[in-house]
Amino acid sequence: MRQGFPKARAGEVIGLFGGSFDPAHQGHAHITREALKRFGLDRVWWLVSPGNPLKPQGPAPLDTRMARAKAIMQHPRVIITDVETRLGTRYTAATLDQLSALYPGVHFVWLMGADNLAQFHKWQRWRDIASTTPLGVLARPGDRIPARMSPAAAVFGRARIPGRASQLLGRAAAPAWCFVNVPMVEQSSSAIRSKGGWV
Template sequence: MKAGFPFLRPGMTVGLLGGSFDPPHAAHVHITREALRAFGLDRAWWLVSPGNPLKERGPAPIAARMQAARDIMHHPRVTVTDVECRLGTRVTAETIACLRELYPGVRFVWLMGADNLASFHRWRDWRYIMETVPVGVLARPGDRISARMSPAARLYGRYRIAASDSHLLARSDTPAWCFVNVPMMDISSTQIRASGGWQA
């Protein structure tokens, strides 16, 4: 394994939660813990991205966001990493392709909030993502209906795994996705920045 990359054994199931984490907050922690439980994951990674191509405003410096993420996310099976910077990838599809090459035999699962599923069809190569790794979707307040009616949900409707079988997701053949309703914290990084509560 390349220096600076977390160690993983073949056969492990690893959830990937990507984002700018600008700033990271308690809802990120909550959704990660729920994903570990709901999808029966061995590990979860926070992929702190260089920047989100869909957002006009650039994020705070990655060093500040990495430190803030490590300060708030305390779990023995969760790793905060800047792997996208190390790989030189800027979009999720590229990151997944590189990780699958670096970690043969590891079962990666892409994790997202229901709000992201609603706009998933705008992501570059989003069908590649759906057809390459299982996708775990966790509901947030107010996002359930729009997510379930989204183009991605409709197109891949027959590949949806029932929430009662969510623990099977990580080892399912792709395409496969699962939508689970969990008690969610109604907070976002945008709200924190707007309130002046985040100073990198």
């Protein structure tokens, strides 16, 4: 394995939680712990991205965001990584293509909030992502109905795993997705930035 890349063994189930984490906060940590419990994951990797292509303004420096993420998310089964910067990818589909090639036999699950599912159809190659990688969707207050009514939910409706069977997601063949309701911590990166509590 390349230096600086997380280690994983064939057969492991790794949840991938991507984002700018600008900044990381307890809400991110909370849904990560919930994902570990709900989706049958061995570990979760936080993919701290170089930037979000859907956001017009760039984030704080990567080193600053990585340090904050490591301070917020301290868990033996969670790894904070800048793997997208190391791979030179900016879009999820390209990241997944490369990770699948680098880690043969590892089962990846893409984790997202319900707000992301609601706009998933705007992502580059979103159909490819859903067709090749199981999706674990964690519902946040106010996002449940828009997510369930989203174009992606309609297109992949037959691939949905019921919430009561969420533990099956990690080893399910794609396309597969599972929507679970979890108690949420009411924090957001944008609110932290707007209050001047960040870089």
